[in-house]
Amino acid sequence: MRTPLPNMRISHFLLSFLLTCAILPPLSSPHPNDESCLTHLHQSFTNTINLHNWNKTTFTNPCSDLTFNLAGITCNNNRVYKLSLQNLNLAGPISPFISNCTNLQSLDLSNNSLTGHIPIELQLLQNLAILNLSSNLLSGTIPPPLSMCTYLNVIDLHNNAITGPIPPQLGMLARLSVFDVSGNKLSGMIPSSIGNRSGNLPKFNVSSFVGNKDLYGYPLGGMRSKGLSVLVIVAIGLGSGLVSLVLSFTVVCVWLRSVEKKRDGEHDGKITHMMPEY
Numbered sequence: 030m031r032t033p034l035p036n037m038r039i040s041h042f043l044l045s046f047l048l049t050c051a052i053l054p055p056l057s058s059p060h061p062n063d064e065s066c067l068t069h070l071h072q073s074f075t076n077t078i079n080l081h082n083w084n085k086t087t088f089t090n091p092c093s094d095l096t097f098n099l100a101g102i103t104c105n106n107n108r109v110y111k112l113s114l115q116n117l118n119l120a121g122p123i124s125p126f127i128s129n130c131t132n133l134q135s136l137d138l139s140n141n142s143l144t145g146h147i148p149i150e151l152q153l154l155q156n157l158a159i160l161n162l163s164s165n166l167l168s169g170t171i172p173p174p175l176s177m178c179t180y181l182n183v184i185d186l187h188n189n190a191i192t193g194p195i196p197p198q199l200g201m202l203a204r205l206s207v208f209d210v211s212g213n214k215l216s217g218m219i220p221s222s223i224g225n226r227s228g229n230l231p232k233f234n235v236s237s238f239v240g241n242k243d244l245y246g247y248p249l250g251g252m253r254s255k256g257l258s259v260l261v262i263v264a265i266g267l268g269s270g271l272v273s274l275v276l277s278f279t280v281v282c283v284w285l286r287s288v289e290k291k292r293d294g295e296h297d298g299k300i301t302h303m304m305p306e307y
């Protein structure tokens with residue numbers, strides 16, 4: 030009776046193996062949030078010709094080996110963690126459902142033709158470290174709650190049509206090392222939390238802010254604002270008014286004098302004429 034031992038071992042091993050398989054999730058389980066995220070992104074873009082293999086079937090399991098070649102998508106631990114969709118001629122708005130890609134660390138949609146505003150829902154991406162939306166046609170304002178993404182290292186929004194002020198809250202992002210909002214339509218004073226950062230926080234120079242007509246304050250020039258240009262216009266107006274006043278006064282004076290002289294001359298002549306000759 031020595032044979033049962035190995036048999037028992039084998040059956041024990043088989044049992045535990047089966048148990049493990051039942052308890053652990055399958056190797057590539059699809060994630061409903063990622064599916065929702067990709068489906069809605071795909072729907073909101075109006076030119077998806079360059080999004081190779083982006084279709085309903087692949088969205089259900091974007092991180093499986095079979096659909097490994099989903100354009101621009103990188104996975105980690107079976108979740109979408111990087112979207113690199115630059116230079117793809119994408120148009121249309123950025124879907125707010127982007128926030129369902131909850132493990133996203135890097136979002137690069139740069140150099141496309143995206144329109145609309147920066148979705149405020151980006152604030153829900155708690156792991157977001159890199160945000161590059163540069164060289165698009167985005168308008169609207171920079172959402173202040175972006176400061177909720179505490180891991181943000183990079184905010185690159187250059188070359189868009191973004192309006193409004195720079196939210197001072199963004200200065201709270203301790204890891205922010207690249208900040209570029211050049212070439213937009215931003216206005217108002219650069220908050221010192223961003224323009225003149227204190228302590229060891231990475232500093233941003235002029236190149237981060239240039240090309241925004243109505244933006245002013247350090248490190249851009251001083252009050253290059255509307256207030257000053259209004260003053261200049263008033264000064265020019267007052268100055269030219271004064272000059273024309275002096276000029277017309279002089280002309281009138283000269284004219285009056287010449288008239289007076291003429292009269293005096295006539296008078297003198299008459300007098301001379303009427304003078305009795307001795």
Ligand SMILES: *[C@@H]1O[C@H](CO)[C@@H](O)[C@H](O)[C@H]1NC(C)=O
Pocket residue numbers: 082083084085086087096
């Ligand atoms: C989706 O793309 C995958 C990968 O290219 C392909 O195998 C599949 O047939 C496509 N499905 C549809 C519905 O187009």
Ligand SMILES: *[C@@H]1O[C@H](CO)[C@@H](O)[C@H](O)[C@H]1NC(C)=O
Pocket residue numbers: 116117118140
């Ligand atoms: C932007 O994308 C276009 C193609 O759409 C490409 O020709 C150009 O080189 C890209 N620019 C940069 C700075 O990557």
Ligand SMILES: *[C@@H]1O[C@H](CO)[C@@H](O)[C@H](O)[C@H]1NC(C)=O
Pocket residue numbers: 115116139140161163164183185207
């Ligand atoms: C953002 O994208 C643009 C265009 O693709 C690229 O030139 C730039 O270097 C990127 N910004 C950062 C901070 O990597």
Ligand SMILES: *[C@@H]1O[C@H](CO)[C@@H](O)[C@H](O)[C@H]1NC(C)=O
Pocket residue numbers: 221225227247
């Ligand atoms: C920048 O900050 C420093 C220290 O907080 C301060 O002394 C300085 O006046 C500030 N510069 C400007 C231009 O605001």
Ligand SMILES: *[C@@H]1O[C@H](CO)[C@@H](O)[C@H](O)[C@H]1NC(C)=O
Pocket residue numbers: 234235236
């Ligand atoms: C501004 O800083 C960037 C790096 O953040 C650097 O490449 C660039 O040369 C600096 N520009 C000026 C004018 O100092």
Ligand SMILES: CC(=O)N[C@H]1CO[C@H](CO)[C@@H](O)[C@@H]1O
Pocket residue numbers: 061062065125126127128129150
């Ligand atoms: C499952 C899930 O997180 N759904 C969210 C996807 O994004 C939209 C827009 O932000 C939310 O409304 C959903 O709750």
